[in-house]
Amino acid sequence: MADILRVEGLTKRYGAFEAVADLSFAVAEREVLGLLGRNGAGKSTTIKLLCNLIRPTAGQAWLAGQPILGVRGAEHRRGLGAMVEAPRFYPQLSGRRNLELLARIRGVDGARVQEMLETVGLAARARERFDRYSMGMKQRLGLAAVFLHRPGLIILDEPTSGLDPVGRQQIHDLIRALSRDLGVSLLVCSHHFSEVETLCGRALVLDHGRRVLDQSLAGPEGIAAVKAKFQELTAELNERRESA
């Protein structure tokens, strides 16, 4: 299967500190790839680099064969949908109004906005202000926004951050249903092993900005390998914290 996203030699340095170091990976069409790592592993920086929020020190990424980093214009981002860190919307506007603003920029019609509101279960409360939404409702609106224009690749950064177990389960079900229906590729960034295990078919474990494991989660051996590596990294961090 062809790659929807290809990343080569991605590097981000802040002075002497290397947040992401020579990172290379690819996401195939319809694949769900998990970026797993403890806090500070370089996951969010990778996502921000791919979303054009920060500029790379070195490296390039291709979305559907087109380079996307350090490129003039923004047409190359048309096939991308991303929720970075948390769903961010204008608090004084309603959920529907927020989606409508994004839809107009993306050239999506009003019927699709209504369809997405119904899909994520917010149609009945679409006229309420965004700042009156619960955390779960905000996450669902965020998902509606990233799936709105039927992109080829969706990037989700900590999609269940701040949710209780029931809320997390609901969001996981929604992500699975939406990605299955649209046949999109997903890049999910998380520091919860269970989240990556639930959503992803392959995991890329990061530490200190470097790839330490690239493993399929198709079988129990793969799952065990990723879990063991992640636990090892987490234990190492805990030891360092205790000694400090």
Place this chain on the structure above:
Amino acid sequence: MILELARQEAIKLFSQRFAWALPVLVLALQAASMIVTALRPPETSLDALSGPQLWADGVGLGLRMSVFLLLVVGAMSFSREFSLGTAKTMLVLPIPRRHWLAGKLVALLALAAALLLAVALLAAVIVAATVGWGPVAREGVVLYTTGQALAHAAAAVAVTLPLLAPLCACALLVGLHFSSSGAAVGVAVLLGLVLETAVNLLDSGARFVFFQHLPRAILLVGRLGRGLAFQWEPILTWGLGVAAVSFAVFVAWLAWRLERMDIAQ
């Protein structure tokens, strides 16, 4: 796309209460000041207030308050996007950063135009309802007809709008440097106070300071209202020229800064 982004900026702005409250406050203070001035009886016949003079004084006051309003709204424009995190949502969209900037600038200029128009129209209504436009006369000699006075007033408004453009760009630039709306507004108000002081200090010299020219067109109409000499030349040359150069510098600085900016937080 830039017009669509500008339209969205207006929607975001006017969905907040302060965006309605501040212009209403400016207009209310302007109206109160003008009505008090108009109703005060002149001590001598030479002190008699003419329509153009009252209009210019009123619009001058409204404009000075509008400068603060534009600085505050402009400074909040980017800083609020950063503090809410919506900058990340916007920058993931398939729009170049310079279009995002252009949308904000167009929206702020439209607000400046609307404010200027509202301030000028309100002053005109109060003039018509109190002292009247009438011909400008001094000691029984008509210096300007009503038509001439109105034409000068309209031209003054038209010329003042481009003078507001660099101010709008400057306010956006302030906001671009802060991720806290409070800090951005604080700096913008401080900047407004410095400009206000500069206008007063440099009122008789230093023609290259464009802020000095901001209310100048309006104030010159006031000179007309007092039967004094009236000159457009300094505004049409130095005023607009310096405003155009300042605007270009601020916009280039904004575009450069935004293009190179990392949205990490």
